[in-house]
Amino acid sequence: MTRLRAWSPPLALLAAAVGLWELVVRAAHVPDYLFPAPAAVARSLGSDHALLAHATLVTVREVVLGYLLAVAGAIAIAVLLHASRALRRALLPLLVLSQTIPTVLLAPILAILLGYGLEPKLVVVAVVCFFPIVVNAVDGLRSADPETVRMMRTLRGGRLAIFRRVELPGALPAIFSGARVAATYAAVGAVFAEWAGSSAGLGFVILQAQPALETARIFAAVVILSALALALYALVTLAERVLVPWHA
Amino acid sequence: MEAKVEAPGGVAADGVRRVLGGRAVLDGLDLRVAADERLGIVGRSGAGKSTLLSLVAGLDEPDAGRIWVDGAADALGRLARCALMPQRDCLLPWRTALDNAGLALENAGHSRREARRRALPLFARLGLAGAERLRPDKLSGGMRQRVAFARTLLADKPVLLLDEPFGALDAITRAELQEWLAAALDGEPRTVLLVTHDVEEALLLCDRVVVLAHGRAADEIEVGVPRGGTRREIVTSAPFLELRERALAAIGETREPGSRLRREPGSVES
Numbered sequence: 001m002t003r004l005r006a007w008s009p010p011l012a013l014l015a016a017a018v019g020l021w022e023l024v025v026r027a028a029h030v031p032d033y034l035f036p037a038p039a040a041v042a043r044s045l046g047s048d049h050a051l052l053a054h055a056t057l058v059t060v061r062e063v064v065l066g067y068l069l070a071v072a073g074a075i076a077i078a079v080l081l082h083a084s085r086a087l088r089r090a091l092l093p094l095l096v097l098s099q100t101i102p103t104v105l106l107a108p109i110l111a112i113l114l115g116y117g118l119e120p121k122l123v124v125v126a127v128v129c130f131f132p133i134v135v136n137a138v139d140g141l142r143s144a145d146p147e148t149v150r151m152m153r154t155l156r157g158g159r160l161a162i163f164r165r166v167e168l169p170g171a172l173p174a175i176f177s178g179a180r181v182a183a184t185y186a187a188v189g190a191v192f193a194e195w196a197g198s199s200a201g202l203g204f205v206i207l208q209a210q211p212a213l214e215t216a217r218i219f220a221a222v223v224i225l226s227a228l229a230l231a232l233y234a235l236v237t238l239a240e241r242v243l244v245p246w247h248a
Numbered sequence: 249m250e251a252k253v254e255a256p257g258g259v260a261a262d263g264v265r266r267v268l269g270g271r272a273v274l275d276g277l278d279l280r281v282a283a284d285e286r287l288g289i290v291g292r293s294g295a296g297k298s299t300l301l302s303l304v305a306g307l308d309e310p311d312a313g314r315i316w317v318d319g320a321a322d323a324l325g326r327l328a329r330c331a332l333m334p335q336r337d338c339l340l341p342w343r344t345a346l347d348n349a350g351l352a353l354e355n356a357g358h359s360r361r362e363a364r365r366r367a368l369p370l371f372a373r374l375g376l377a378g379a380e381r382l383r384p385d386k387l388s389g390g391m392r393q394r395v396a397f398a399r400t401l402l403a404d405k406p407v408l409l410l411d412e413p414f415g416a417l418d419a420i421t422r423a424e425l426q427e428w429l430a431a432a433l434d435g436e437p438r439t440v441l442l443v444t445h446d447v448e449e450a451l452l453l454c455d456r457v458v459v460l461a462h463g464r465a466a467d468e469i470e471v472g473v474p475r476g477g478t479r480r481e482i483v484t485s486a487p488f489l490e491l492r493e494r495a496l497a498a499i500g501e502t503r504e505p506g507s508r509l510r511r512e513p514g515s516v517e518s
Contacts, residue, residue, distance in 0.1 A: 052406045104504040146335045154305050154332040155352035165351065169342045246383055 036216035043224060045218040051205065052217075056224055058201040062118065062190040063228060066125025068187075071179060076129050078137030079174075082167070088138070097124065103128050103189060121193040121201075126158035128189030129182035133175065140174025141167050173247045176240040183232040187225045257283030257318050257406045257439050259304055265463070266299055273299045275463030277313070283406070284431065286440040288450030288471075291460035294500060298335075300460070304441060305330040305490045331403035337396040339384040345395045346371065346380040352403035370398050378397045384397050388468055390421040397432065407439045408460040414449065426452055427479050433434035447495045448483060457491075459498040467498035 018038050024030075025037035032040045044054065081088040107124050114120040146169045152162045194203025202221045209217040261279035265272060273296040289297050302308040303315055305449045306326030306393060317326040323358045331352070347354075349370065350363030358366075371380055374394050384392055400408055413429070414422045430453055433440060446452050450457045451471050459467040469491055482488055 145338065147336060148338040148340070150302075150305075151332050151334050152351070152355070153307060153327060154330055154405075155399070156328075156355040157351075158355070161355040164339065165343075165354070169340070173438050191407070219253050244342075245386065 006069050014214035033213040036219055040216040041219040044214075044220040047216055048220060052202075052220060052224060055200060055202045055205045055221070056228070059187070059190050059203065059225070060228065062121040062125055062193065063186045063232065065118075066122040066189065067129055067183065067186045067232065069122055070126040070129035070182060071133060073126060074178070074182075075137055075175065078134050078141060079163075081134075081138050082141040082163075092138070095131065099131050101203065103192050107192045110193075111197035116197045116199065120196070121190060121198070124193035124196075125186050125189040128185045128192075132181040132185075133178035136174045136178030136181075137171060140171030142172070143221065144170050172244045173240075176206070177234065177246060179236050180233060180240075183236045184229050186232060188228040191225065255293075258285070258316075259287075259318075259407060259439060260316045261304075262314050264300075264303060264310045264315060266296070266303060266310050268299065272463050274303070274310070277460075277464045279465060281439055283318075283439055283442065286438045286442065286454040288454035288457035289441060289443045289460055290447050290450050290457060290495060290499065291447065291466075293445070295460040296463055297460055298411055299445055301332065301411050301441060304407070305409055307331050307332075315431065329405055330407045330409050331400045331405040332409045333335045333396055333400040333411065333413050335415055337384070337392040338393060339392055340397075341384050343385060344381050344383055345391075348384065348395055349398040349402055351399055353397075367398065367402055370402065373435065374398050375428065386422075389417050390425055393417065393425055394428070397429065401432075401436055401438075405438075407441070409484065410440060412444055413442070415445070421477060422446075422449075427488070429453060447492055447499070451475065451488060451491050451495065452479065452482065457495060459495060461499070461501075466501075467495070469495055469498075469518065 022037045022039060025035060030037075034063075036044075081091060103124060106127060107120070110120040110123055114123065130174075148166055149162055152166055157165070190201065191203035191206070194201040195207060198204045202225055205221050206218050209215070209221070259279065259281040264274050264277040264279075266274040273294070277296075277300070279287075279300075290299065291297055299308070303310055304317060304326065306317070306323040308327075309323055314321055315326065317329045320326055320329060339345075340351070343351070346367050347360065348357075350360070350367040353363035353366055354360055364480055368380070369375055374397070376391065376394050376398065379387060379391055379395070384395070387395065396409075397413065400410075414425050417425065426449055430459055433453075440454070442450060442454055447457075451469075455471055456471045457471060458465045459469070461467075471491060472487070475484075
C-alpha cells in the first residue's frame, strides 16, 4: 500500500507526459519519421519484436557481464586501495583523472584494440560503471568507526579480522549506493560500445534505423534500454535488501 | 609504591606521561592495581581517564614512564592481556547479540559455531537469555551494554578496561546495571579498571577509587564499605556518603588548570 503510494505520483506524471506527447504529435500532424507518437513507438515494439528481442538479448548480455566485471573489479581495487595507503595516494588521483576521458572516445579505441566481439563491449560497460562503485567502496571501507576498531584490537582482532568483521560489512551500504548509480550507466555504456563497432544489439539497431528514418524503432529501442537500466537497478536494490538487512 | 611490578594479573604504572595536542594529559602518573582488584578512576572531563585506558590497553604508548599489565610492559603484550569495553557499546549491527558477544572467539580463530557454543552459557548467567538471536537494533540500551560486557568477558583476558560503560543510560537502567555488573564480576573475578564520571558508581563497584587530576592520581580512596544489602541501602549508608563526600571534595579541589604543563614527570607526589 505504501509502496503503491510512493510509486503513483511518478507514474501519474509519466502517463500525463506520454498522453500530452501523443496529443501534441497528433494535433500538429508530425510525421512518424520526424517524431513518432507513443502509439507509433508501441506499434514498432510489436511489429519489430523479433528484431528487438534478438538485439535486447545481445545487449543484456553485454550489460550484465560488463556490470558484474565492474562490481568485482571495483571491489577488488577498493580493497587494495584500502589496504595500502601508498597505493591509495598514488592511484586514486589517477582514477579520478581517468574519468575525464570521455567513454565515447574510449569505445572506438577499444574496438580497434579488442576487435568487434563481446570483449570490448564488456570493457566499455565495466569502465563506465567502475568509478562510482570504487569511490563509494573506498569511502565505505574508510568510514569504519575508530572506537570499534580499537575495541576489536583488544578482542584479539588482527588486520584481517577487522577487515572481515568490521570494515567490509560496514562498507556494504556504501558499495551498494555506488552499485545502484552504476546500474543506471551500464545500458548507456553498452550503446556507446555498440556504436563503436558491432553487428548486433540495441545500439546497433538504433544505428541502422537512423539512416532508414525508422524513428519509431529508435524510440522503441530507447524504451527497452531504459527498462533494462530500471530492471538492473531494481535487481541491485533487491540484492541489497537481502545482503544488508540491518540497513534499510 | 612497594607493590611488585610483575604481580601476575595486575596493572602498574610508573611516572606515565602522555602529551596530546600540546597538553600533558597524563604527567607523572603512578598506579598499582592488584590481580582481581577493581579500581575506579574518576575525574573531570579531560582529566585523562580514557587516555589512561588506551595506554594500559596497549593501544597507545606513553611519552615517558612505563606501564605493566600482568608483567608485560610492551604495547603488544599489554594488548594481549586487556579487553576494552568502550563508552558506546560498539555492537556490530550485522551480527546477532550472540555473535557480537562471541567476536573475540572468532577473532582468535574459533568457528562461529564454537564461538556460539561458548557464548551461550554466559548469556543465561548475564540475564541475556532470549536475546541471543536479536540484532542490536532490537535491544534496549541496557541489554546492549550487557551484550557488550559479555563480549568483553569472552575475550578471556585477565584485565578488563571499562570506559564509562553506563554513561549513555538513563538513571534507572544505570542503577540496575550497576547491581548487575557487581554480581557479574563476583562470578567472574578479573582485574578491572572502571573509568566513570559518576563517583557513586565507582564507589559502589570498586575496591579502590583513584581521583585523576592534573595528569596524576590526586587522591586515592579505599572503599571499605560493606557490600551486603541492596544498592539503595548501600548508597544511603553513612560510611558510603562519607566516602562520596570525600571523593567529590577531591575532584572539587582539582579546579585550577594552571600547573598542567609545567610539572616534570615523576616529580612531586601527593
